[in-house]
Amino acid sequence: MNNSSADSTPERIVLVANPVASQFTGGDHRMVRAILERRYEVEALWPTSAEHAREIVETRVSAGVAGVVAMGGDGVVHQIAQALVGTKVFLGIIPVGTTNVFSRLLGIPDKATKAAEVIIDAQTTTSQATVRVGYIGEAMQAGERHAIFATGVGLDAEVVAAAETDPHRKLRFGSIHYATTTIGVLWRAYRGERRQFTVTADGRSVQGAAVFAQFRPVYTYFGRVALRVDGEMPDPMTLLIMETVRLRRLPSIGFKLLAGSDLGEVAEFHTWSGISSARVTSDHSVYLQADGELLGRADQVSFDFVSDSIRVVAPEPKGGWYVRLRHRMGEWATRYLPRRTAR
Secondary structure, eight states, rough: OOOOOOTTTTEEEEHHHHHSSOOHHHHHHHHHHHHHHHTTTEEOOSSSSHHHHHHHHHHHHHOOOSSEEEEEEHHHHHHHHHHHHTOOOOEEEOOOOEHHHHHHHOOOSSSSHHHHHHHHHHHSEEEEEEEEEEEEGGGGOEEEEEEOOEEEHHHHHHHHHHHOOOHHHHHHHHHHHHHHHHHHHHHOOSSSOOOOEEEEETEEEESSEEEEEEEESSSSETTTEEEEESSSSSSSSSEEEEEEOGGGGGHHHHHHHHHHGGGGGGGGEEEEEEEEEEEEEEEEEEEETTTEEEEEEEEEEEEEEEEEEEEOOOOSSOSSSHHHHHHHHHHHHHHHHHOOOOO
16 A cells, blocks of 8 residues: 555545445445545445446456455455455455454444544555365356355355345344344254265365354354354364254354354364365255355365455554454464364
8 A cells, every 4th residue: 555645646446335235324435435535536336236346346456446445244345355366456344234244353443434544544454364265066167256254065055045035134133134044944954964065174074064164263253242163263274064963952052152162072063173275075066155145056165275365454453442452352362372283
């Protein structure tokens, strides 16, 4: 990021907004643009879908811009990130979605105008890792995405698929909608034996009904509650593999999730630490998601950790007790929590 002097031409950025995001307002958009224009030449774009957001960003990146600011939820951030992976173009985030997982992980303020201030005040960007998700789906169609905070096959992807069938409830009830949908999916489809694919990594393999790849300090958020697959920092990835999901074990699973304990202690659950690459194969198509975005169904999936994959504007650890606390907790976890070898 370069500072533009008063006599020089300001760098160009694009502001990509999702007006149907749950917390979006036209007033916030106008204020955010005004703040960004203190430092940059800003082009406002209004994509008609998440996929359209990715397409128009790819066009602007090819034309040459310094950065792209995503004003929306995790869906639009995910799509825009796909166009920026491997480039020098920075990603800025104005979180106005329902859960805003990625922005919380980076300590970006929840208030739109404060998030915009972070972008114009930043002197540098941070290099963030991603997980490259390769897959071969129905009709042997191959695809690839980069997950920026979470990815999984099976249970959580089926929850995403079911939740997307009622977008109005998702918009109105947010995390409550996902919770009730999860219970419904478990009750209908995951009672008893349901090993539907094989997970392979570092010479080991196990059959499972669900697999989650954690490569951030938390896997995701349920409302304001951070969910982890175990109590340790992933280095670089930790896989949680569920052979089956027994309904009678749900209270124990819920308690361990809230406590940040190792879910590998649950019967028929496995946590594999120190994973950089993994493969999932199935004799029939299973659901796949990245960052809460349904990628469809696939019978072959690969997870590959990619360091320093994307440049993101994030705040320095200052400016508020909540941001400082999250930063200090991350430092503490990195320094003191043990890093296990793969098991």
